[in-house]
Amino acid sequence: MQQRTSLITLGARDVPALALFYDALGWARTPSPEGVVAYDLIGQTLGLYPLDKLAEDIGVPVAELGHGASTLGHNVRQKPEVAEILTRAQEAGARLLKPAQDVFWGGHHGYFADPEGHIWEIAYNPFSPLRADGAFRWLGYEAE
CATH class of the missing domain: 3.10.180.10 (2,3-Dihydroxybiphenyl 1,2-Dioxygenase, domain 1)
Incomplete structure (x- = not known):
């Protein structure tokens, strides 16, 4: 595994509202599938994905995701x-x-x-x- 991070995914309770916040910071969205918002960064991408779908994809309850340190x-x-x-x-x-x-x-x-x-x-x-x-x-x- 190479020493890099390609994609940072934030589990969001309200993807459209959170996307408006990042838009207000001046970030530009990149085309992405419905329900996902992505911002290409320098050398990686920040993705906003529904929290419940992220938990489902990982295979854990939403409560287990929490907010890590x-x-x-x-x-x-x-x-x-x-x-x-x-x-x-x-x-x-x-x-x-x-x-x-x-x-x-x-x-x-x-x-x-x-x-x-x-x-x-x-x-x-x-x-x-x-x-x-x-x-x-x-x-x-x-x-x-």
Whole structure:
């Protein structure tokens, strides 16, 4: 198995409403089957899929899916972008969990939850600069 994530699927109680939130962030949908909303990202796709159908597909009760202790991370190029994105997310309907602030390790970040509770970290990490196309790697990219 290669070290990559191809598709991130969020189980949604209300796919159309959650899709409107991501649309309000400025994301563009990509064509997908009825009942599924997909957004192509840099190197992967974020999919919104009905929670009950996701549980059925996996073969577990919906209650077993719960909300795991995980976050989705979005890194930015400049420190001020963290607060800008957190504000845009709030305007789109997100709940602010942690405002933009400096972090002990030298970065700057904040957290929000989308309308269904999926948690996003927006971060500026001066030690992991993004590639020109926005791709992220833990220790950044050397000149390629």
